[in-house]
Amino acid sequence: MYRSHTCGELNESHIGQQVRLAGWVQKVRDKGFVVWIDLRDRYGITQLVFDQERSAQGLLEQARNAGREFVLQVEGEVIERASKNPKMPTGAIEVLVREFRVLNPAQTPPFTIEDDTDGGEELRMKYRYLDIRRNPVKEKLIFRSRVAMEVRNYLSGQGFIEVETPYLIKSTPEGARDFVVPSRLHEGQFYALPQSPQTFKQLLMVGGMDKYFQIVKCFRDEDLRADRQPEFTQIDCEMAFVEQEDILSTFEGLTRHLIQAIHGVDTGNFPRMTYDDAIRRYGSDKPDIRFGMEFGELNAVAQHRDFNVFNQAELVVAIAVPGAAAYTRKEIDALVEWVKRPQVGAMGMVYVKCLEDGSYKSSVDKFYTQEDLQQWAEATGAQPGDLICVLSGDAGPTRTRLSMLRMEMAHRLGLRNPKEFAPLWVVDFPLLEFDEESGRYHAMHHPFTAPKPGQLHLLDTDPAAVRANAYDLVLNGNEIGGGSIRIHDKETQAVMFKHLGFTAEQARAQFGFLMDAFQFGAPPHGGIAFGLDRLVAILGGQESIRDYIAFPKNNSGRDVMIDAPSPIDGEQLEELHLEIRPGQA
Incomplete structure (x- = not known):
């Protein structure tokens, strides 16, 4: 040996x-x-x-x-x-x-195999097999394996059965772009790689499997970020004969178990918040609740003066940043420039310093009295020593911008402690969202999500008012899981497809297999999917998923180690009944 x-x-x-x-x-x-x-x-x-x-x-x-x-x-x-x-x-x-x-023997490696290496990210990705020898990467992969084993052990102990579903499936028009695979045997026809095993896990419920899970690779051809890859891994789960409360209880138990087993922390029962409350209080459907800085709406106390910027705005909203009244004018000017960056998109920012003597100093002193500014402080919960930051404009974009500012200030103030875990269920999402570009409604989650009981009839009169029987699990400001109670009867599913713009023929062509299955005794069912890559990164104290993936793609979606994607030769193209247009070779 x-x-x-x-x-x-x-x-x-x-x-x-x-x-x-x-x-x-x-x-x-x-x-x-x-x-x-x-x-x-x-x-x-x-x-x-x-x-x-x-x-x-x-x-x-x-x-x-x-x-x-x-x-x-x-x-x-x-x-x-x-x-x-x-x-x-x-x-x-x-x-x-x-x-x-x-x-x-070995050639001299292109970078030092040390915890603190001299290799840049692109170089280390090209020689990823060497990077894996370094402790920081090796330990993250071992940590990922530990989390996956904890998931498997917990769910198996709860009676879940792990079932593999196909990777070569049918392309569907909903969701992100599919990666497609041409068929050699069926000329002009294509498989798609699954964005999720959604329909298959529903069919497993029809098949009586009752409790299913799978740690499964999924694929989406979409723009990339630090926490997004074209291929990613889900903890995919489904249960039959359940209501929303059963799902929340089961997977709250899984998440509590993971945090307890890995960090020895008992998070207690998870708080719940409706989607509307999350947007109103934090400007985000995945709020980080490890810290305060809740939104205070100021329309009623800021639109009665001669400051037209506020008077013409749909929404005037603010946060109180703890201890930031000590910021210098230079620091505040830099903050104003930060919100004006294209990535944020604000036109500017009004600020109020809450001084220790109980008075206020603002950038709009000539328009507002001390009594006015005190009302702003009351609306935002500001205390002496805090800095009130105010944005205004159209409601949706303004809330989004203030949410970005809130997260930035929390980062600067060290309020996002990676060793603290603050889970949250967000519930009662809109069933549909209107897309201005296409001029029609789309499913906020997917077309198989059931509306809240008693709201189906609103699809004909007020589609935007219909709430989904859906839920997201948020951890430290990141969505780590999402799911819903599913539609389980053919008639309701047909109504849903109609309101999503499908003709009966299109619905039949795309999802006829599922509609047929519903005619053979589909049980009430629902489920959830966790993003394993993101969950592991957050449990590991980080938000970027790349180092927790053995062989990740770069920001352009390329594998620089094996040089993929890459051209294929003409013989393969001919076998697949494909041809490259001039200029594409």
């Missing part, structure tokens, strides 16, 4: 034992009469020692010639280390090497 022990397990209890180790050379330290090699594997580092007095002839020279990342196998005796390193689990011992074998 290549090794009797790993490089992370030897300690003083092994002194005197003969051991065999294998791993990579972390570093070589040559003092002439003695050479030390740090040997690394997934489990840790063990120091090897070679010296003129105790090592066999020629062994010292072999060790001296070993380079960084050489793959070695050694045999030797565990001895006490003269200069101990209390920061290392193996720091009390070293291995006096008797036999030495180079399993594979």
Whole structure:
């Protein structure tokens, strides 16, 4: 065997034992009469020692010639280390090497394989297999595996069955763009890679599986961000004979279990908030509730003076930033410029300093009295020492901009503690949202979401008023899961398709298989899907998912390591009945 022990397990209890180790050379330290090699594997580092007095002839020279990342196998005796390193689990011992074998030499790596590397992100992605050797990346992948195992164990203990669903499916017009796969055997026809296993898990409920889950890869051809990849992993779940409360209870239990098992934190029962309240109080349907700065609407106390910017606005709304009244004029001007950036899009910002003596100093003093500004402070919950930041304009965009400002100020003030976990259920979403570009309503979640009981008739008279039997789970300002109670009868599903703009023929062509299944005794059912990549990142104290994925794509959706996507040759194109237009090769 290549090794009797790993490089992370030897300690003083092994002194005197003969051991065999294998791993990579972390570093070589040559003092002439003695050479030390740090040997690394997934489990840790063990120091090897070679010296003129105790090592066999020629062994010292072999060790001296070993380079960084050489793959070695050694045999030797565990001895006490003269200069101990209390920061290392193996720091009390070293291995006096008797036999030495180079399993594979290595070129000098393009960046240092250290926790603090000198390699840039693009370079490390090109050599991702080397980056994975670094502790920060390796530990994130191990952490991801631990979370996935906790999920599997918990759901299996709750009676869920893991079922695999197909990757080659039918393209549908709802949601993001599909990745499509041409069929060689069926000319001119295409599969699509699943954006989620939605219809299949509903069919499993029709099939009587009752409790289903799957940790599954999904695909969406959409623009990328730090927390988004073209392929991502979901914890996909569905249950039969349930109402919304059953779903919330089950998956609140899963989330509490994960936070408890990994961090030893009991979050208690999760608060709930309606979608309308979340937008009104935080300007976001995924609010971070680890801190305050709730919105205060000022229309009633700010639109009675001669300040036309406010008088002409649909909404005047503000937050109180704790302790920020101490900001200098230069710092406040920089904040105004921040909200005017294209990414935020505000025209400007009004501010009020709440001074320690109970008075107020604002950028609109000539329009408003101290009594007016006190009403603003009351509306926002501002205290002496706080800074009131006010935005105005059309209601929707203004709330979004103030939400961005709220998150930015929380970041600057250190209020987003990654070791604190604040989960929240957001419920009662609109069933439909109107798209100005297409001039019609679209499903806010997907077309299989059921309306709240007793609201189906409103689709004919007031579609915007219909609320969905849907819910999102938010953790620290990030949506980590979302789901709904599903439509489970053919007639209601047909009504939904009609209001989404499908003709009966289109609905039949796209979803006839599901409508047919509903005729054979579909039970009431509902479910949820968690984004595993994002959940793992947040549990790991970060919000970017990339380092928690073994082989991620870059911001352009490319795998720079294997150079994908890439052209395929003409013979393959011909087999697939495809051709490249001039200029596309």
